[in-house]
Amino acid sequence: MAGTVPKLAAPRPAAAGPLPSQPLRAAALAFAPSARRFRVSLAGRARSPVIAMASAKEGNGAVTKRTTLHDLYEQQGQSPWYDNLCRPVTDLLPYIANGVRGVTSNPTKAISSSNAYDGQFKELISAGKDAESAYWELVIKDIQDACKLFEPIYDETDGADGYVSVEVSPRLANDTQGTVEAAKWLHKVVNRPNVYIKIPATAECVPSIKEVIANGISVNVTLIFSVARYEAVIDAYLDGLEASGLSDLSRVTSVASFFVSRVDSLIDKMLEKIGTPEALAPRGKAAVAQAKIANQLYLKKFSGPRWEALVKKGAKKQRLLWASTSVKNPAYLDTLYVDPLIGPDTVSTMPDQALDAFIDHGTVARTIDANVSEAEGIYSALEKLGIDWEEVGKQLEHEGVSSFKGSFDSLLTSLEEKGNALKTAANL
Numbered sequence: 278m279a280g281t282v283p284k285l286a287a288p289r290p291a292a293a294g295p296l297p298s299q300p301l302r303a304a305a306l307a308f309a310p311s312a313r314r315f316r317v318s319l320a321g322r323a324r325s326p327v328i329a330m331a332s333a334k335e336g337n338g339a340v341t342k343r344t345t346l347h348d349l350y351e352q353q354g355q356s357p358w359y360d361n362l363c364r365p366v367t368d369l370l371p372y373i374a375n376g377v378r379g380v381t382s383n384p385t386k387a388i389s390s391s392n393a394y395d396g397q398f399k400e401l402i403s404a405g406k407d408a409e410s411a412y413w414e415l416v417i418k419d420i421q422d423a424c425k426l427f428e429p430i431y432d433e434t435d436g437a438d439g440y441v442s443v444e445v446s447p448r449l450a451n452d453t454q455g456t457v458e459a460a461k462w463l464h465k466v467v468n469r470p471n472v473y474i475k476i477p478a479t480a481e482c483v484p485s486i487k488e489v490i491a492n493g494i495s496v497n498v499t500l501i502f503s504v505a506r507y508e509a510v511i512d513a514y515l516d517g518l519e520a521s522g523l524s525d526l527s528r529v530t531s532v533a534s535f536f537v538s539r540v541d542s543l544i545d546k547m548l549e550k551i552g553t554p555e556a557l558a559p560r561g562k563a564a565v566a567q568a569k570i571a572n573q574l575y576l577k578k579f580s581g582p583r584w585e586a587l588v589k590k591g592a593k594k595q596r597l598l599w600a601s602t603s604v605k606n607p608a609y610l611d612t613l614y615v616d617p618l619i620g621p622d623t624v625s626t627m628p629d630q631a632l633d634a635f636i637d638h639g640t641v642a643r644t645i646d647a648n649v650s651e652a653e654g655i656y657s658a659l660e661k662l663g664i665d666w667e668e669v670g671k672q673l674e675h676e677g678v679s680s681f682k683g684s685f686d687s688l689l690t691s692l693e694e695k696g697n698a699l700k701t702a703a704n705l
C-alpha cells in the first residue's frame with residue numbers, strides 16, 4: 278500500500294552498494310572531535326559563513342578559531358547538532374570539526390531544494406524503480422553516509438552521541454502499527470548503529486514509540502509541543518525499555534524533540550489578539566518557559582526507583598532535544614531559543630541561522646535550570662490569560678503533521694513527474 282511500508286526490495290548489505298564507507302569514516306576521523314587541532318584534509322564546503330570562517334586554514338592546516346560549540350559540549354554537556362542534512366554529505370565535515378555532534382534531517386526539504394540528487398535519481402528510474410522507492414534510496418544513502426561521519430563520536434561516547442535521525446513517512450503520523458513496521462524497516466535498511474528513527478509524538482504514535490523501543494531500535498521522538506504530551510513520550514520510552522527483554526539496554530537510546538520557536542509564534546498571535554498590556558507583555562517568553570518546565574519533568578522522571586532499576590541494565594536517559602530553534606520574529610534576539618536552554622544531557626539542533634548566531638555571540642552558561650520559578654510564573658500567567666497549553670500543543674501538532682505530509686506529498690508528485698519525463702526521454 279502506497280504510503281505505508283515503503284517498497285525497497287531488501288536491506289542492502291553493509292559492504293555493498295554505493296556507500297563509500299571507508300573514505301567517509303577516514304575523513305571523519307581526520308576531523309576527530311577529541312583532537313585539539315583539526316586537520317582539514319577534505320575540503321568540505323561550509324554552507325554557514327561562520328563555520329567557514331572558523332574553519333579557515335592557517336598555513337599549517339589547523340582550524341583557526343575554536344568555536345563556542347566545543348565549549349557548549351565540554352563545559353555544559355549540551356550536544357550541538359546541525360538541523361540540516363543534504364548533499365554533498367561531506368559538507369558536514371567542517372561542522373563536525375567545529376563542534377557539531379549529530380544531525381537531524383528533513384529529507385523532503387533537502388531533496389526538493391537541490392539538484393545534487395538528480396544523478397542518483399536518474400539511475401534509479403533507469404533501473405526500474407518507482408518514485409517512492411527512489412525517494413527512499415536517496416534518503417537512505419544520505420543517512421548512511423552521515424552515520425559514517427558521526428561514527429567516531431558515537432564510538433567515543435559509547436553510543437551516547439553522534440546520531441543521525443531520519444523520519445518514517447509522515448503519511449503514517451496517525452497510524453500506530455504502520456509506524457512500527459516502517460520504523461523496523463527503516464532501521465533494518467539503514468543498518469547503522471547510530472541512526473535514530475524519527476517518529477512523531479502524535480496520540481496514535483505514542484504506543485508505536487513503546488513498541489519500537491521494545492524492539493531495541495533507537496528513536497528520535499519528534500513534534501512535541503506540550504508538557505502533557507512530553508510526559509506520555511517519556512512513559513512510552515520507559516515502558517519500551519522495560520518491555521524489551523534485553524539484558525543490556527545501553528544501545529537503545531532516544532531523544533525527545535521539543536519544538537520551541539513555533540510555540541512562541543502561535544502564542545504571540547493569541548496574545549496579540551487579546552491585546553491588553555498584560556497579554557502583550559509576555560510575548561516571546563512562552564516557548565522558553567515551557568521548555569524549562571519540560572526539563573524539570575525530565576529531571577523528575579529520570580530519577581527514582583523505576584529509573585534506577587533500568588540504569589542497572591545500562592539504560593541511558595532519553596535526552597531532551599530542542600528543535601525549531603531558529604528565531605522567526607526578527608524583533609527577537611537571534612539566540613533566543615539556544616542561550617536560555619543550555620544544560621547537561623540535552624541536545625540543541627540548530628539550522629545555519631541559529632548556529633551562526635550562537636557561534637558568533639551566544640553565551641555558554643548553564644541556563645536550563647536557572648529562573649525556573651519565573652518560568653512557572655509565566656506558564657501560569659498565560660493560563661490565566663486564557664492560553665490552554667494542551668490546545669496549543671494540539672494545534673501545533675496538527676499544523677506540523679500537515680506541513681510534513683504536505684511537503685512529502687508534493688515532493689513525491691514532483692518525483693513522479695520527473696521520473697515519467699526521464700522514462701519518456703529514454704523510451705523506457
Ligand SMILES: O=C(CO)[C@@H](O)[C@H](O)[C@H](O)[C@H](O)COP(=O)(O)O
Binds near residue numbers: 381382498500600602
Ligand atoms: O528532526 C527534527 C526534530 O526532531 C528537526 O529536524 C525538526 O524537524 C526541525 O527542527 C524543525 O522542523 C524546524 O522547525 P522550524 O524552524 O521550521 O519551526
